[in-house]
Amino acid sequence: MTVPLDAAFARELDARGPLGRFRGEFVVAEADTIYLDGNSLGRLPKRTAERLRDAVDRQWGRRLIRAWGEDWLDAPKRIGGKIARLLGAADDEVIVADSTSVNLFKLALAALAAQPGRTRVVTDDMNFPSDVHVLQSAVALAGDRRLEIVPSADGIHPPVEALAERLDERSALAALSHTAFKSGYVYDMAAVTALAHRAGALMLWDVSHSVGAMPLALDACGVDLAVGCTYKYLNGGPGAPAFLFVRRDLQARLANPLRGWLGQRSPFDFALEIDPRPGIGAFLTGTPPMLSLAAIEPGVDLVLEADVVALREKSVRQTEYLIGLWEALLEPFGFRLNSPRDPRQRGSHVSLGHRDGWRIDQALIEEMGVLPDFRHPDNLRLGIAPIYTTFSEIHEAVTRLVRVMTERRYEKYPAARGTVT
């Protein structure tokens, strides 16, 4: 694949693209900073800044407790219903709650309880480590269960055949990340879900790195359960509450293992007896962090307006463009493509490996105003959020990366990264 290497070509692509107006919907505070980490934390939509002023000043400040009835109590279902349209799900199959981790924990335990006699949960080592830890936690609590972590050969493509072999009559649940956080590999949702179902296992997808960047079809693929994050391509704000999906006909069969008052049919009766809400609402637990939750909605609205099919189209063209630039300009410096070459298997980020990856990452951030993300051990992750990333930014980021290499700017940075205490 060859792409024209001049900046004018990128500008032309930007001028021709149909989604150009959406960049103006986001705060771009530093015009010269190139943000390639929207798959970790999406940009702030201008509407969200306004919405939060309303949530703080009017709802909390003025309406006080009355805002629960007016604005807040319905929000998890209302926003969940909007996210459902991005997932290819019905609006009564999705609700906003807790963190992705807590939601995964709830659904994994619910699945295990619904599959008596089946003792295994199957995942692979390309799953997000936090998901693996949560699955381990669920398995440990469910008693006599085991988590099988199927290894991938190269860390880029998943071990689909080995997963198929491991899925058998002992399997209660298969749980995978639909777009891998490191390589950006996108699983064939229909095919892998069918593998799980053939073995009688339930299928759970974490769609954190997919939702908002590509169309999804949970219902059409027969997916049983899903969780996902709202602060990546949905631009919901740092640590914004996550969502969970339970296929409608499973909602009565699966029980929330972490009951709390908001999952009650009549929470304001304050009854000691558990009497769950019918449907997806039963999977709520405690009081949601309303300011963070309110912040989600404008970002979801923007993705709905832009349309995920158009976003996916742009995203594929952008990752193709970036890979073309890599081939011409970066491979000579020893960068390896750690993402699938086939765009049908690739999400909206591109990973480039380099033995000096961590030092290059620091040089990019400190000296070049390029913000990628770094993933252990040597991986520069370049996230493209098609709703606001431009072709010109991609071109400029590669230009600056080339400068880091030719001027050997990375050499003064330490090679190891610290730990959190």
Added chain:
Amino acid sequence: MTVPLDAAFARELDARGPLGRFRGEFVVAEADTIYLDGNSLGRLPKRTAERLRDAVDRQWGRRLIRAWGEDWLDAPKRIGGKIARLLGAADDEVIVADSTSVNLFKLALAALAAQPGRTRVVTDDMNFPSDVHVLQSAVALAGDRRLEIVPSADGIHPPVEALAERLDERSALAALSHTAFKSGYVYDMAAVTALAHRAGALMLWDVSHSVGAMPLALDACGVDLAVGCTYKYLNGGPGAPAFLFVRRDLQARLANPLRGWLGQRSPFDFALEIDPRPGIGAFLTGTPPMLSLAAIEPGVDLVLEADVVALREKSVRQTEYLIGLWEALLEPFGFRLNSPRDPRQRGSHVSLGHRDGWRIDQALIEEMGVLPDFRHPDNLRLGIAPIYTTFSEIHEAVTRLVRVMTERRYEKYPAARGTVT
């Protein structure tokens, strides 16, 4: 107890009080509305509105992903350390995380795992129902365990003697709400903790309705575990993240049953192996909702500045004053005092029962601009937040309540309340 019934007396108390300046720290958008629900959702501190503008516009909008290193990642420990001072705990014993329900779930399961051979969790029916549901969830997952819910005689005072009887060699954990959500009863933390310890049980307190309204002494009382809420007397905002406390020498013995990446020693290594942070950080799970979390800190700072001893002193004088007014002006209309008479046993809210309670509540809100809270079946809950509630507001609220009764304003409202769907 008799109190002067004129408004001038209330004004005089307000003028004389040492905490007067703190009301000016809060947004009071409707001067004529009397807010008596700060124990459900505290008012908006003016500083918080500013802090949130910074968190949204500068941290998220401008700094983007860099804000995790600059402002966000340390916040759960930093704010937890400040809350610790309100709890009589060390700063490395408290961390902000998740919701009160999820934290209770984590600590209850951790306690059960640490007490092998002990099969019972003991609570009482004055506990917050959501806490009871969470404990039931934990017990169901721990296998062969049982939750005992000891009934109180009158719903106002707890069954302490019966609790003492139930606590024996089968008890793994006693879990109670320190200030009861309905009656406002405050347990003797030292005495009840000692009862649990005598039986070899761990003691967990939910201090949601205590923290910020009275001094607490978790360490001095030998408390093992605690959880609590930040959006009541700490004024942290709707559904703001909760906190959890684990006594320092238990932190190595107890394991977080819900592992996630933020509880890892080196989360950014993205290792599949679980390697928990040492200390209280191990009890984190997923990514916290940062906007809601950032909102907590200014409210906590204000309570620290006002000092909980001074706040408690004012709170006792205010609930005494309110009970004096009740006795003179409201008891004749059939209101019963559903809170303890002894101020040492009473938190910062006063419950008044009335057979037309729900209708009276509606009339107060709709026609009188008084916002109390209602608790099933007939309970008007009048919350006093000493950091901003004035004696004059208490006087005026009672005056308006008398008007609702003399003018029979409540009669046009329905007697039953609806359910959430």
